Amino acid sequence: MKVLVINAGSSSLKYQLLDTDNQEVLAKGLCERIGIDGKFTYKAPGKETIDAADVAMPTHSEAIQAVLGALVDEKNGVISSMKEIEAVGHRVVHGGETFACSVKIDEKVMAALEECIPLAPLHNPANITGIKACEAVMGKDVPQVGVFDTAFHQTMPAKAYTYALPYEYYEQDKVRRYGFHGTSHKYVAQRAAAMLGKPLEELKLISCHLGNGSSITAIDGGKSVDTTMGFTPLAGVPMGTRSGDLDAGILEYLMNKHNMSMAEMMNVLNKKSGVLGVSGVSSDFRDLTAAAEQGNERAALALDMFCYSVKKYIGAYAAAMGGVDAVIFTAGVGENSAAERMSIASGLEFMGIHMDPEANNVRGKETVVSTPDSPVKVLLIPTNEELMIALDTAELA
Numbered sequence: 001m002k003v004l005v006i007n008a009g010s011s012s013l014k015y016q017l018l019d020t021d022n023q024e025v026l027a028k029g030l031c032e033r034i035g036i037d038g039k040f041t042y043k044a045p046g047k048e049t050i051d052a053a054d055v056a057m058p059t060h061s062e063a064i065q066a067v068l069g070a071l072v073d074e075k076n077g078v079i080s081s082m083k084e085i086e087a088v089g090h091r092v093v094h095g096g097e098t099f100a101c102s103v104k105i106d107e108k109v110m111a112a113l114e115e116c117i118p119l120a121p122l123h124n125p126a127n128i129t130g131i132k133a134c135e136a137v138m139g140k141d142v143p144q145v146g147v148f149d150t151a152f153h154q155t156m157p158a159k160a161y162t163y164a165l166p167y168e169y170y171e172q173d174k175v176r177r178y179g180f181h182g183t184s185h186k187y188v189a190q191r192a193a194a195m196l197g198k199p200l201e202e203l204k205l206i207s208c209h210l211g212n213g214s215s216i217t218a219i220d221g222g223k224s225v226d227t228t229m230g231f232t233p234l235a236g237v238p239m240g241t242r243s244g245d246l247d248a249g250i251l252e253y254l255m256n257k258h259n260m261s262m263a264e265m266m267n268v269l270n271k272k273s274g275v276l277g278v279s280g281v282s283s284d285f286r287d288l289t290a291a292a293e294q295g296n297e298r299a300a301l302a303l304d305m306f307c308y309s310v311k312k313y314i315g316a317y318a319a320a321m322g323g324v325d326a327v328i329f330t331a332g333v334g335e336n337s338a339a340e341r342m343s344i345a346s347g348l349e350f351m352g353i354h355m356d357p358e359a360n361n362v363r364g365k366e367t368v369v370s371t372p373d374s375p376v377k378v379l380l381i382p383t384n385e386e387l388m389i390a391l392d393t394a395e396l397a
Ligand code: ADP
Pocket: 210, 211, 212, 213, 214, 240, 283, 284, 285, 286, 287, 331, 332, 333, 336, 337
């Protein structure tokens, strides 16, 4: 089935057209600066790449139209008519407690998505705009499916998702751990089971999605039982620019001392902290590695803090599940940085994790990076959220 996958942001829209029968990517690209001056890129194997500026895109509808126009274009297109697209899958950031799996979108679902806006005020409105734009351009007959970043984590038990706050904040205000990157954690867990040749239901996995944003998830029998991100994607390990977990008392202290508003404080925590804040060099792990190699101590400290934090969660989640069969590394840093994988996993030999330095010297392809006799396997698995979205969409459509 040919499925169009859409990831809509407030002024951008990423797309991929996939054939779920052979899992092939037929075309992909990005609409940027929607509502400003419209930038459009399009790539399809064997076709001319388009990289165009000043494409009229006042709203997401024109962006979708540009995507469809490129897909059916006589010269560079990959399908002969829009009718070949049998379904559209949308990445939706927050599904609250309403959505524990992907859903076919109808009026009721749209209303529930609107209700989730307060939980993700920056992301969900953009996702909703993307859905409405697709319906406006493609009509009501093409099924649309919502795939949520939070859904996979809805299996967490109450002891993992409840914050130790007055309980009415959970009951009335829905304050709880939701977790994110669920589509990625679910995908790599399925791949891990395939690589290990064992049913997912019998495996205890710890999945480390380490990118600009990072989260670690404990997956017991295919179900998320705990995860590091929380009510928002600010929690857990230090990230590119996000602080991760910290003592909430720091907020009051710094806000008073520097006369900062809550909005300014949140901006610091989301955009100026993490490995960028500590190093003062960059949020990009490649820059940090280069700086650390040249003797920059704060860059080295930032990398150390990151790896130490991930390592601690691996220990914590092994304890939470009463064991672990495999640790998975995925996303930009997890897939590409042999040094970070090594630094995170070394010292964990006591719990049966033995890295193979030679096997680990690899990037971006499914590989067992632990020794052949390591009781706990360590796996490098490139994530593929678009494929997961397309597969869920095909199933529901
Ligand atoms: P996002 O969370 O934005 O999807 P990605 O998963 O693409 O992010 O990860 C981006 C991160 O991956 C960046 O910090 C980048 O430095 C890091 N990365 C990419 N390639 C390498 C590499 N070869 N070595 C170390 N880090 C890398």
